[in-house]
Amino acid sequence: MPADVDALVLSNDRLxxxxxxxxxAAPSIAAxxxxxxxxxxxxxxxxxxxxRRPFSIFEILRDDQGRPTGISLLNKRVGVVTGALYxxxxxxxxxxxxxxxxxxxxxxxxxxxxxxxxxxGLAPFATLAEALREQRTPATLYYxxxxxxxxxxxxxxxxxxxxVVLATEDGSRGEAGLITGPLERHLALLPAAxxxxxxxxxPTGMMRAxxxxxxxxxxxxxxxxxxVMGCGLGGCYSCVVPVRSGPATPxxxxxxxLQGPVFPGHQVAWNELAPAV
Amino acid sequence: xxSINLTVNLGQLQLKNPLVAASGCFGYGTEYSDVVDxxxxxxxxxxxxxxxxxxxxxxxxxxxxxxxMLNAIGLQGIGVRRxxxxxxxxxxxxxxxxIVNICGTTVDEYAELARILSDAPGVAALELNISCPNIKxxxxxxGCDLRGAHDVVSAVRRATSLPVIPKLTPNxxxxxxxxxxxxxxxxxxxxxxxxxxxxxxxxxxxRPRLSNVFGGLSGPAIRxxxxxxxxxxxxxxxxxxxxxxxxxxxxxVVEFLVxxxxxxxxxxxxxxxxxxxxxxxxxxxxYLERHGHGAVRDIVGTVAVPxxxxxxxx
Ligand SMILES: Cc1cc2nc3c(=O)[nH]c(=O)nc-3n(C[C@H](O)[C@H](O)[C@H](O)COP(=O)(O)O)c2cc1C
Numbered sequence: 001m002p003a004d005v006d007a008l009v010l011s012n013d014r015l016x017x018x019x020x021x022x023x024x025a026a027p028s029i030a031a032x033x034x035x036x037x038x039x040x041x042x043x044x045x046x047x048x049x050x051x052r053r054p055f056s057i058f059e060i061l062r063d064d065q066g067r068p069t070g071i072s073l074l075n076k077r078v079g080v081v082t083g084a085l086y087x088x089x090x091x092x093x094x095x096x097x098x099x100x101x102x103x104x105x106x107x108x109x110x111x112x113x114x115x116x117x118x119x120x121g122l123a124p125f126a127t128l129a130e131a132l133r134e135q136r137t138p139a140t141l142y143y144x145x146x147x148x149x150x151x152x153x154x155x156x157x158x159x160x161x162x163x164v165v166l167a168t169e170d171g172s173r174g175e176a177g178l179i180t181g182p183l184e185r186h187l188a189l190l191p192a193a194x195x196x197x198x199x200x201x202x203p204t205g206m207m208r209a210x211x212x213x214x215x216x217x218x219x220x221x222x223x224x225x226x227x228v229m230g231c232g233l234g235g236c237y238s239c240v241v242p243v244r245s246g247p248a249t250p251x252x253x254x255x256x257x258l259q260g261p262v263f264p265g266h267q268v269a270w271n272e273l274a275p276a277v
Numbered sequence: 278x279x280s281i282n283l284t285v286n287l288g289q290l291q292l293k294n295p296l297v298a299a300s301g302c303f304g305y306g307t308e309y310s311d312v313v314d315x316x317x318x319x320x321x322x323x324x325x326x327x328x329x330x331x332x333x334x335x336x337x338x339x340x341x342x343x344x345x346m347l348n349a350i351g352l353q354g355i356g357v358r359r360x361x362x363x364x365x366x367x368x369x370x371x372x373x374x375x376i377v378n379i380c381g382t383t384v385d386e387y388a389e390l391a392r393i394l395s396d397a398p399g400v401a402a403l404e405l406n407i408s409c410p411n412i413k414x415x416x417x418x419x420g421c422d423l424r425g426a427h428d429v430v431s432a433v434r435r436a437t438s439l440p441v442i443p444k445l446t447p448n449x450x451x452x453x454x455x456x457x458x459x460x461x462x463x464x465x466x467x468x469x470x471x472x473x474x475x476x477x478x479x480x481x482x483x484r485p486r487l488s489n490v491f492g493g494l495s496g497p498a499i500r501x502x503x504x505x506x507x508x509x510x511x512x513x514x515x516x517x518x519x520x521x522x523x524x525x526x527x528x529x530v531v532e533f534l535v536x537x538x539x540x541x542x543x544x545x546x547x548x549x550x551x552x553x554x555x556x557x558x559x560x561x562x563x564y565l566e567r568h569g570h571g572a573v574r575d576i577v578g579t580v581a582v583p584x585x586x587x588x589x590x591x
Contacts, residue, residue: 001311004552042549050496050549051341097551230339230346231548234308236301237324237350238339253332253353258308272335 002233003028006044007096009088010061010070015152019120020086022094023061023072029098030068033057035106035128036199036224036262039071039098040232043084053081054229054261056123056201057099060130071096074152076120100232101261104199104222106131109138111195115162116142116183116210118202119150124224126153128199129162140165140186144179144206148172180209187217197222200265204273211265221265225256225273234258242269281565282572283558285319285540287517288465290402290440292319292374292540295573296530296557299521299544300325300378300404300444301350302495305364307371312551316372317558319540322468323360323368325378325406328386328393330356340477340486345496345523346545347475349489352380357390361397369399376442380406384419384432391436403439405429408446408471420446420471423458430462442519445469445510447499452506453513460514468519468542469510470503496545497523504536511537511578525549527560537578 003026011023029039040052061070077086088094104124107113113132115125122143132139140163145151147170157164165182166174175182190196200210201224214221230236240253241260244267251269254260283294300322303309315321333353340347355363357379368375377394381387387405394400407420407429419425426443433441443459445452447470456467472493477486485491503522510518520538524530525546533541546553561573570576 004550049341050344050545051339051346052549228337228339230348231551233304233312233551235304235547235551236339236348237304237333237353238336238348240333240336240338240353253336 002098002100004095004097005029007070007094009090009092009094011072011090012088014086016149018077019152020075020077021058021072022075022085022088023070024094024096025070026096027067027069029057029096030060030071033060033071033099033127034103035131036104036124037099037101038232038261039073039096040100040229041073041081041085041097042095043081044093044095048084049080051230052095052097052232054226054232054257056224057127058123059126074120074123097232101257102259104128104224104262105197106135107137107195107197108135111137111197113137113139114142114183114196114198115139116179116198116200116202116206117144118179118206119145121200121202121206121224122153124201125199126156129157129160133160133162139163142167142179142183144168144202146170178206178209180206180213183210184213187213187219192218196220198265200224201226207265208268208270208273211268211270215266222262223265223268224261225263225268226261227256229257232257242272243267244269280571281562282574283562285517285573287402287442287519287539288440290465294319294558294561295534295540296554296561297322297376297519297540297542298547299542300406301348302544302547305360305368306373306375307364307367309547309551310367310371313554315368318373318554320374320376320401321368322376322378322404322542323364324354325352325380326354326357326360326390327352327380328357328390330354330359335488337487338489340492342475342477342494343498345494345498347477347487347492347494348472349487349492351489357393361393365397365399374401375399376402376404378404378406378444384428387429388432388436391433391439391441395437395439400439402465403433403437403441404468405433405441405443406471408444408448420455421449423454426455427458427462430459430464434463440465442466442468444471446471447502447506447522448474453509456510456514456518460516464516466517466519466539467510467514468521470499470506470522473499473502495523497525499523500529500532504532507533507538508536508580525553527557527564530557530561531564531576534573534576535578535580537580539574539577
């Protein structure tokens, strides 16, 4: 059952001109959150945008005893609400409804988990990385961006024993090119019998490429889609995405707030999926 | 518990309070059973239903605009039979009062829907959506034509003994004449307003922001127009009115009641704050106490307009 928390802003870590991480006091959301779930956020001030915007839960914040106290959001400033999240100083408040949506599956050994992130698509993978570590599931993060200044928290993942593979389009960090480059090579090297789940979040084109690469090598994927959302609770039918239950069945528009945001990659009708706005 | 009488009568339909979830903004109701006790609402107008399942429009389906939003969902829906089989039992279990919002492309389809729903246990009333701006066929074509509106309402009236509540569109010159047509055709009540036909453009790409090009405007932006239209209808008809358009707070609820609505519907506010319902009910009760009223109906239509009836029409 989701809670609506008038959350105190605990911290605002501005990572660059565009990216920041906001820490929010929200114990009830933190305690219930599962990897890949999201919250619907709005500012409660006159003149603020009316509708909430979806954000993946980035980290679960904990006190000294390890009890969940809040969540953080990885934010990229692009519009009004993301601009407000970027500007909000500690001591301010943000209204946070959640946790919402279907989470990632958390694989157990001997399976491996590969997480493929593009830009701000890193957001759902911190909680997944922690859950995988708890299961002792070997995990790799494939993380791509336009340039080195788009990549954050790499050491955060490394400290949690996640193998990290980086790629930037301009070659300023990691391999030059798209993150699907190393992913494809590593897929080819992996013994067919080794169980693997690939999780992807990022630009639609990247997720589509990951899903297709994986399918070509017989691997399962989960993708976290990020369509425009109105309510997050299944009330408005605006966040629909085309999915198929079988390869030959026609696609159906289903609500990503309820049936997603995490979907099996092979079920998404990528040709019909409008690019995220 | 306060002793204030919150019940309202909409013709044959009595509601425990005047707060109704607006169609299309509350799913089929069951989606919200985790966040709201559905039995505490006056009623739930479920998402618009056709005879058949409908896929709806291609996204993007919504866009935020100043103090409001445009939607062009395109009435995606599971069709009336699946609704009866899959959703109605759960709604009954939650003891929700269910108003089914129906939509057809012909008069016969509306009548057929009414007949099917009359036999389904747990339907309290029918709201005739003759006002959806987002679909080409049917719907609004009845709502923008006095003859068409009359024909749909009387056909449904003949097909069912359930309360019949046509939902009026604001996209007409004189909404009161449609309320009158509905009353003459035997409607038990009218609800208004549906959304205002609108458009938003991304000036960088010079493309419409909605795939459907047009969408319906809802939210606080439309409230003053909706209040005016409820007031006009109150002057024109004797049947009860369910008023809506941009209600966000208890104060807004009172504004519609005072303008002449017997009950109100709340749509877009669910997206902003799904926990809004107890706040609205507490606020309404507080208002009535503060003003010394023992019942909701005491304030309906009580707006004091100097020299009423002789409104300036310049
Ligand atoms: C996303 C959305 C979907 C809607 N779907 C329907 C519908 O299926 N049937 C209907 O009669 N009205 C529909 N409406 C209109 C609302 O019920 C209501 O008349 C309108 O939004 C004005 O109220 P509000 O400002 O409180 O939202 C819809 C509105 C929205 C925002």
